Amino acid sequence: MDRRSFLATAAAGLFAPRARTLRADPFTLGVASGDPSADGFVLWTRLAVDPLGGAGRGGMPPRDVEVGWQLAADERFSKIVRSGTVTARARDAHSVHVEVEGLDPGREYFYRFRAEGRVSPEGRTRTAPAAHAETPLTFAVAACAHFEHGYYTAYRRLAEQEPDLVVFLGDYLYEYAPGGYTALSGKRVRTHTPGKCATLADYRLRHAQYKSDRDLQAAHAAAPWLAAFDDHEVENNWAGPVSSTGAPAFAARRAAAFRAYYENMPLRRGSLRGAALRVNRRVSWGALARFHLLDTRQFRDDQACRDGVRSGCDERLSTRRTLLGDRQWRWLEEGLRDSPARWNLLGQQIMMAHRDYRTGPGREVNLDSWDGYAAERTRVLDAMSRTANPVVLTGDAHMHHLADLKTDFDDPDSPVVARELVATSIASDGDGYRDRRWIADSLAENPHLSYLDQRRGYLMARLTGDGLTVDFRTLEYVSRRGAPARTAHRATIPAAPGT
Missing domain, CATH: 2.60.40.380 (Purple acid phosphatase-like, N-terminal)
Structure with a gap:
């Protein structure tokens, strides 16, 4: 035989x-x-x-x-x-x-x-292509799927496009008790399992509730995933060993959340290491691309100036503050320096570009994002400037963004180091909208941003040796099922000459 x-x-x-x-x-x-x-x-x-x-x-x-x-x-x-x-x-x-x-x-x-x-x-x-192959890649980028805020039609539309790969960048589930987080739309279309997640049983049950959704199942069954957590898989805005709410026994709670996350995601067995869960890793797509997935939660310092969107916080500029932690920073720096790939894609959770939320004089920034760790952001962008064709993939913001990344965002003549593609949410904050005046004011206040969209959706990208084309896919509603998805904006990033 x-x-x-x-x-x-x-x-x-x-x-x-x-x-x-x-x-x-x-x-x-x-x-x-x-x-x-x-x-x-x-x-x-x-x-x-x-x-x-x-x-x-x-x-x-x-x-x-x-x-x-x-x-x-x-x-x-x-x-x-x-x-x-x-x-x-x-x-x-x-x-x-x-x-x-x-x-x-x-x-x-x-x-x-x-x-x-x-x-x-x-x-x-x-499987990924052989190490020498420059096989084109179609991949989706998604994040932020609050179960109560909307149906998962965006997952279904993503699956229908049959990408080669799905990159999921955090907030796969939300830990709140029923009604604990009100969507901007004010609507709650489904109800969480009872109570706020705190124990292993709580997190397992919440994962099971989310995984029961057939549209989410379709997205998983359509392609392999590269997944990393953000904050809500544990607790809103947690930072390293620090609970944002002062929750007791937070170390045990975090360990329970990590274990439940591993049990419910297609991660390798070596990912779970006692009370820690390693999600920062590198995945190569032949000679074409290397994905550097980051962990922007587990090793960070606590947020500066009591967190939130604030102005006048000099603490955020300190060179002693870290988001990645020393070991992960060295891992990233070495990986960018030694990468043989034509494209280097950083998958990470929070917005890297500077974002001023105040219109007019003064400045307000989100201290949970890279703006709260500005000196380390400069180090990362400096390292990215010495690698081939870097692109940053981001979640968290519940809005599509297209941004130029610079080592000095206050200098209009500062060179562009990389582009950042921020995926809006799958469902979080409910039905989206288009406030054209707000968008115009935000783009004027942040000239390194070229596109914003407050609707729900995902990104669908096509990568070749010559360039990356990304479709910003949007749905008009998620408060009921069946919304079509369309490409609201398309951007092309050409490969740098000689790479």
């Missing part, structure tokens, strides 16, 4: 009909993949027969469950290339992380799972 026949036979046995011992479908949270390399990726699922049952345990029995998995070269699963079994442990909320290796570079694959006689939905994923 040759290898392919053996694999097909083994897979057929693995997925043969068996007795159904679970009382309902355990794949209610969908499937996902992530962190592609040239020879593999992570496959994920989590078993839950009742997503909102069992104190965060998904209604599952308190025992381990064997889960089969298949990887195929075609959608019909007639060409099985890998298969196996993995244990979904009760202590890990019956989550599964399969790290597949030894695959062909630069190709599409399909995957599914089976547990106790039931088969999961199918997912589509792909």
Whole structure:
């Protein structure tokens, strides 16, 4: 029997009909993949027969469950290339992380799972190109998906475009109790699980609620994800070891949030390290691009001047303040310096460009963003100026932005180091709008910004050796389902000559 026949036979046995011992479908949270390399990726699922049952345990029995998995070269699963079994442990909320290796570079694959006689939905994923290849890349950028503020139609529209990769930059879920954060639209279309998230059970339950959304499941099943958290996966505006609300036992709460995040995302097994969760990492797309994903929460100093949008805060300018922490800063500096890629894409959570929120004399800045850590921002931009074709990808702001990044934002003649592409929210703050006067005033106050849009949506980008074209996709409403998405603005960033 040759290898392919053996694999097909083994897979057929693995997925043969068996007795159904679970009382309902355990794949209610969908499937996902992530962190592609040239020879593999992570496959994920989590078993839950009742997503909102069992104190965060998904209604599952308190025992381990064997889960089969298949990887195929075609959608019909007639060409099985890998298969196996993995244990979904009760202590890990019956989550599964399969790290597949030894695959062909630069190709599409399909995957599914089976547990106790039931088969999961199918997912589509792909490996990165070989190290020498400059294969074009289509990727989406998304962030900020408050469950109560709107439906996840933007996820559905993103999935329909079938990108090669999805870059998700934080606020995958929100920790507030029901009604704890009122949208700008004033509408609440759905209701959070009870209470504010504080324990492992709370975070597991909230993840299950979000993952139960079919539009979110479609976005996960459409392509591999590169995901990193921001603040609301733990608590609004937390900073390193500091709770923004003075919550007791914050270290334990943060560790619980990290564990639940790992259990519910397609991350590699080495990401969770005790009470810490490593999300800063590099992922290469052949010779074309290198993604440098940052962690702008876990290692930062507390926000200056009591946080918020404020004026007259000299503390924010201190050279002693850090957002990245020493170790991550060295990791980033070395990665930018040594990168062989034609494009270097920094995926991070908070706006890097300077943003003056006051119209007219004076200045007001968001101290939770890079404006609160201005000296370190200058160091990062200086390092970026010495690498090939840097672009910054950002979430958090609930508005589309297109910005020029400079080492001196007060000097109109300061050279542009990089461009920043800020994705608006998937749902956070509810139905969007277009306040044209406010936009005009904001652009006049911040001449390094060239585009703003307050509607919901995502970014869809096409990257080649010659340039990056980005579509700012918007939806007119999220308070009801079914909104179409359209390209409200398109920008092209050419590769620098000689790179």
